[in-house]
Structure formats: structure tokens, C-alpha cells
Amino acid sequence: MVQDDSGKLEEIIKEDVWGSIQDILNWGIHIGTGDKSLNITVGLLIMITVAFIATTFVLKWIRQIITHKMVQEDKLKFVSIFKFIKYAAYLVVILITLSMAGIDITILITASAALFVGLGLALQELFQDIIGGVFIIIDKSLSVGDIIEVEGKVGKVFEIKLRTTRAITRDDKVIIIPNHKFISDTIFNYTQNHKTTREKVNIGVAYGSDVNLVTKILEEIAQKQRGILKNPKPFIIFEDFGDSALMFSINYYTNDSFTDMRIKSEMRYSIDAKFRQHNISIPFPQRDVHIFQHPDNK
Numbered sequence: 001m002v003q004d005d006s007g008k009l010e011e012i013i014k015e016d017v018w019g020s021i022q023d024i025l026n027w028g029i030h031i032g033t034g035d036k037s038l039n040i041t042v043g044l045l046i047m048i049t050v051a052f053i054a055t056t057f058v059l060k061w062i063r064q065i066i067t068h069k070m071v072q073e074d075k076l077k078f079v080s081i082f083k084f085i086k087y088a089a090y091l092v093v094i095l096i097t098l099s100m101a102g103i104d105i106t107i108l109i110t111a112s113a114a115l116f117v118g119l120g121l122a123l124q125e126l127f128q129d130i131i132g133g134v135f136i137i138i139d140k141s142l143s144v145g146d147i148i149e150v151e152g153k154v155g156k157v158f159e160i161k162l163r164t165t166r167a168i169t170r171d172d173k174v175i176i177i178p179n180h181k182f183i184s185d186t187i188f189n190y191t192q193n194h195k196t197t198r199e200k201v202n203i204g205v206a207y208g209s210d211v212n213l214v215t216k217i218l219e220e221i222a223q224k225q226r227g228i229l230k231n232p233k234p235f236i237i238f239e240d241f242g243d244s245a246l247m248f249s250i251n252y253y254t255n256d257s258f259t260d261m262r263i264k265s266e267m268r269y270s271i272d273a274k275f276r277q278h279n280i281s282i283p284f285p286q287r288d289v290h291i292f293q294h295p296d297n298k
Contacts, residue, residue, distance in 0.1 A: 048093075048094060051093045051094075051096075052090065052093065055089055055090060055093050056086075059082070059085065059086055059089060063082055066138070125178070125180065126163065128178075128179075128180035128183070128184075129162075129163040129164065129178045129179045129180050130162050130163060130179070131179075131180075131183075132178075132179030132180045132181070132182050132183045133160070133161060133162035133163060133164075133165075133179040134162070135182075135183065136160060136165070136179060136182060137160070137162075141182065141189075141192075142157060142160060142165065142182065142189065143157070143160075144157055144158060144159065144160060145157060145158075145191070146189055146190070146191045146192065147189070147190040147191045147197075147257050147258050148167060148187055148188060148189050148190065149187070149188035149190070150167075150175060150177055150181065150185075150187055150188075153169055153175060154169065154170055154190075154258070155167030155168055155169045155170075155175050156168055156258050162179070163178070163179060164176050164177060164178055164179060165177045165179060165182070170258065170259075170261060190257050191257070195255050196229065196253055196254070196255055197253070197254060197257040197260075198251060198252070198253050199251075199252060199253075199254060199257065199260050199263075199264070200249045200250060200251045200252070201249065201250045201264050201267050201268065201271075202239075202247065202248070202249050203218070203247075203248045203249065203250070203271060203282070204242055204244070204245030204246065204247050204248070204282060204283065205245055205246050205248065205275070205280055205281070205282060205283070206245060206246075206280070206281040206282070206283045207245070207246060207283075209246060209280050209281070210280075211238060211246065213278060213280070214246075214248060214280060215236045215238070215248070217271075217274045217275070217278065217280075218236045218248060218250050218271070219234070219235075219236055220274075221250070221267055221270045221271060221274060222234035222236075222250050222252055222267070224270075225252075225263060225266060225267055225270070226263075226266075227254055227256060227259075227260075227262075227263045228252045228253070228254060228263065229252070229253040229254060229255065232253050234250060234251060234252035234253070235251050235252075236248060236249070236250060236251070237249050237251060243285065244283050244284070244285045245282070245283045250267065
């Protein structure tokens, strides 16, 4: 009998404690009546706080997974985008928590939909640039120091940000390239695989020239030219029989394709001087015009 009484007493105490906890959790501000009422209670605030803490830990874990192999400079570029993701995640967590607490969030979502659609359309290109910057940093498709060609302009990349990439051209002008260009357009990266690139100089000589002598002169010029690698060796190609000239090309390798225009210019000076010494002419396009006069019809 004593045991039954003690068991009932424990149940009564547990019910009283649980009832007191429920009263504390339900304590708060109640706005409105019926189904449209808004109840901001201690329990709801605790749920939101726990959800915020859990979301913070999850986001920090995801950030560590994404950036653990990046250098410190690339990690700093992700600060702004992670802040944006964090705020968006917090907003979603708040809405889900309110919905789980029995609060109707349909009105809030409907009212915000037009605003979000407008912002999305206005910032569409900005988001594309940021996504492009994320891909560039993660997959290393572009690095500082790479030589790229964009819309016919050759430049050396000196800065990569989340929204834009900056490169300096051969005439010391800065190109600011939106990062979405690297996703939607074809960009030539001269140094993606390695720094060594193959370049060439085209030359035309007059018909009747000694092609073996021309080849020998071009080989000597390529071997003596500064900036051209000895290995792989430069080589000469007899490319075609042109309309007005025999077409040759000097093909060579260099480690500095950014300043390659100077190498080509120096080689053309040398070619012109050597050809003059050996009486090899560089022809210009010529056309023969034949005029036929028809007798008048009588």
C-alpha cells in the first residue's frame, strides 16, 4: 500500500513538473485570435536558438570541407559569399521553425515572393559572376600569372576576385573581365597546361628563290634569337605555294608568350637583313590585269 502511494506521488510530481515546464514554454506574447493568431513563446525562442546554433555548426563544417585545400588568399575571397549563404540559411531556418511551431507563414512567403523575384532578376548577372568566381577558385581553371586571350586581347592575369578577374594587356592596359565570361564564352588560356607555348612567324619569298637556302637562313635566325628555347628545337615548315609567294613559317617554343611580340619583331628585322644579303626578295601581292577591247558591232 505504501509502495502504491509512493508511485502515485512520483507520478503526481512528474506531472506537476512537466506541467510547470509546459507553462514556462508556453509563456509569451499572443497576438490575434483564432487561426490567424501569432504566438511568440519561450518555447519558440528556444527552438529558434537551437536551430541557429545547429545551422552555424553545419555551415562552418561545410565551409571547412570546401576551403581546407585552398591557400589563405583564396579562403579570404569566400568570406563575402559565405556571409550571404549564412544569412539565407538563417532565414530559411527561421521560416521552417515557425512553420513547425504551428505558425502560418504562407502570408509572409507570399508577400516576400514578389520582392525576391525582383531582386533575382536585378542581380541575375551578379550571381552568375559570383558563381563563375567560385568555379574558377575551386577547380583552378584560371590562376594568377596565366596568359589569356579574351575578345582578341591578350593579357596576363594579376588578380582573381569573386565577381571579376583582372588582366594587364601587352600595352599596359587593364582588362576587367566579369567571371561569367569564363563559363559562357570561349576563353583561350595559353598557359593552362604549362608555361611553354609554341609560336610562329610567317614569311613569304618570291617564286624562284632557293628554298633550301631560305630554310637554312631561317633556322640560323631562330637558333640565335633570344627568348626562344633550345629544347624543343625550333623548326621550319614550307607551308604552301601562295598566290604571290612561297610560304614558310618559323615555329619555335618560348616560356614568355606575353612578350612574344618583341621576339617576333626582332626576328623579322633579322629576316629582312639576311634576305637582303642573299638577294632573296619578299614579294607583295601582284595581279595581272588584261584588258580586251571588243570591236564595235556594226
